[in-house]
Every structure is written in structure tokens, then in C-alpha cells.
Amino acid sequence: MENTIKKIRQLGLNGDSLTDFISLLEKIESPKGHLLIKAGRIERVVYFIEKGIARAYCDQEDREVTFWFGAESDILLSYNSFFLGKPGYENVELLEDSALYKISNDVLQNLYNTDLQIANWGRKLVESELIKTEERFISRQFKTATERYEDFINSYPAVLQRVQLGYIASYLGISQVTLSRIRAEFR
Amino acid sequence: MENTIKKIRQLGLNGDSLTDFISLLEKIESPKGHLLIKAGRIERVVYFIEKGIARAYCDQEDREVTFWFGAESDILLSYNSFFLGKPGYENVELLEDSALYKISNDVLQNLYNTDLQIANWGRKLVESELIKTEERFISRQFKTATERYEDFINSYPAVLQRVQLGYIASYLGISQVTLSRIRAEFR
């Protein structure tokens, strides 16, 4: 579980609190195509991606819109559903056979209410997700499609290899045709 | 300081912890046009907007891009700079004469490390900011300019009255000409 532990330590958890936390994780393995999170359900679990890759998407009238990718050492949850206890709007699908560790909100809340170190770790976890989410937002708001594609291949070269371009076009907010045109310029 | 206290209570702080927290807030008043946060600086303060309205924007080569508005009962900080201790990329400008309460990161960290209730309150604060940021992102990713404008007038009718349209166009990610065209359809 090295990727998961790396992620947890990175945010400042160590000692007994770390040991406690890890002992409460449950390992699951799921095949490519599995829907880990389904729109409309209340999702009470956080996953740590140990191995594999996933995408979050929403169903629009006529098409799916992909808006997030996660891979090894990323965490995976429906912010909206998990934090507010309401039905979520997104699906999360595994794009490869994957291994994950999970912990339920009940267990987590219990830790938050008894362990100051874990409570502050949880805050840092959310802070780091917030920064990443704002980064995606800013990229979408400020940059041209070409710049966003360049950023993407610089930031996530591995994802580019492992995910089909239709999903990436959707993630970048452009049609697959436009993505092909952009890629053609780079040759 | 009713708006500020309302905001703080909403996220679950009460009793002695609330009293302690409030006693550490410092009131400031600043005129329209004042830059509360400047790009390139390390920003170590969180503000609570008691009265007034503000926008966050980045300087792009040729133009400014507005990407956030805040008003009464909103909190105001540079996520990137405050959480990571690095220079921020955004400016925050007051669009009206405003009253705010502020607290420094030093003081806040001290509370986080000594008061479990405040530590969990801080986490909830960040969670609520994350949900709002994701909402803005999703709106940008999924919706047409017209839908985003409709959402905006439904969600922030007051802001529409108080802020000039050029900033709103920028916030919606469209040119002011396009915004005028959209508004013309609604008549």
C-alpha cells in the first residue's frame, strides 16, 4: 500500500495517529469499467487509489462530460455528496483494473472528533484538494484550448498514455475534432 | 459583526471556542478600489466580509480575468498563497467601500493545534469553499454561456446590480459583446 501511505504521510500524519488510520483502511480491487461512484446516490466513502486510473463524469442530455482524472496516490470521492450528505451528480469509472483503499465517513468523523492530529490532517487533505480544484478551474477560465492541452501533457504525461482522447477532449472542454486539430499542430 | 458571526456559526462553531475565535478577529475598513490581496505576495490573512463586495482577478498579458466575487458573509483569501505559503497569482479588489474582519494564519494555526472544535470547524470551512469552487468549475465546464448567465442572475441577483458587466462577462468566460448579445435575448 505504498502509494496510499505516501499520500497520507505527505499531508503530515505520522506516529500512532498514522498507524490507527491505516488500520482502519479496507482494501478493494475492482475491474476496468466498474462504477465506483454513481450519480444520484449518497456516497459515504473516500477512496485512496493504490493502483489504477479513474475518471469522473456527468451525464449531460446528449453526452458525457469528463471533468476529473485520478491515478496512483490520488484520493477519490464525491465532494458534494460526501461533505454535504446529499446525492452526488457525478459518476466515477475505473479506466483500468484497480486497487484502492477505502474508509467510510462514519469512521472518519469519529477520528476527527477524537484525534486532533487527524482532524488537522483532514483539513490539510481538503486544502490540497481545493488547490487542485482551483487550478483546474483557473486553467479552464484563463487559457486557450491549446495551452490547456500543453499543460495537460506536461502535468499528466502518464494519463495521456493511459486514457483515450475522447475523454481528454471532454476534460479540456473541447470537441474531439478540435483536440485532433491541436495535436496536428504539434507535428 | 452579524454577517461574520453568522458565517462562523453556520459551520458549527459555538460556545467558548466561538467566543475565543471572535475575540481574535480584527476589524478593518477599506475604500472602494483598495487591493486587499496582491499577486506575487505571500498572503497570510483570511478576511470575513462584513459589508461590501470584492472581486478576484488575474492579470493576463493583455487583459484582466475576473474569476471570483465575494460579498457579505463570504470569506476571502488566496487559497494558493495562504495554504501553501507561496506567492499568490491573484489580486483581490474591493468594488465598494467595505468592512471586513481578519485573522492571521499564525493565530489560526495556533487555534488549530490547541482546539479540536476549531480544527474541525476549519476543515468544514475549507470543505464549503471546495464545494463552491467545484460548482464554479462545473458550471464553466458543462454549461453554455447563456446557461451560466441564467445561473448567475439566479444565484447572485444582488451582485448583478452592484458590479459592472465587463467584470461579469470576464467571470462567465465570455467577451462583453457576447454578454450583451445574451442579455438582448432576454428582452
Place this chain on the structure above:
DNA sequence: GACCAAATTTTACAAATGTTAAAAAATGAA
């Protein structure tokens, strides 16, 4: 009310992106 400056809308045209359909290329299973 007249005037000025700033903000907003409109117009005309250019550029970028989307849609649909088809061709080409890549992938994977037998």
C-alpha cells in the same frame, strides 16, 4: 438641463470551434 466620462450595446467582419460524416489508423481477439 447641459455636459462629460464611463459603461453598455450594436454593427460588421474575422477567427475559432462545433457538427456531421467519412476515411484512416490503431487495437485486440480469434
Place this chain on the structure above:
DNA sequence: TTCATTTTTTAACATTTGTAAAATTTGGTC
């Protein structure tokens, strides 16, 4: 390898959005 399927690219055309400039409206001041 071969064949069928999926993915990616290309082409042609339609639509949307942007840019620049002019016209109009708004708000404040004398």
C-alpha cells in the same frame, strides 16, 4: 496474420464567439 471493432483524424460546412469601432445609455457634476 487476419478480421472486426474501436479510436483517431480529416474534410466540409454551419454556428458561435471574438475584435474593433461606432452608437447609445447611464450617472454624476456644474
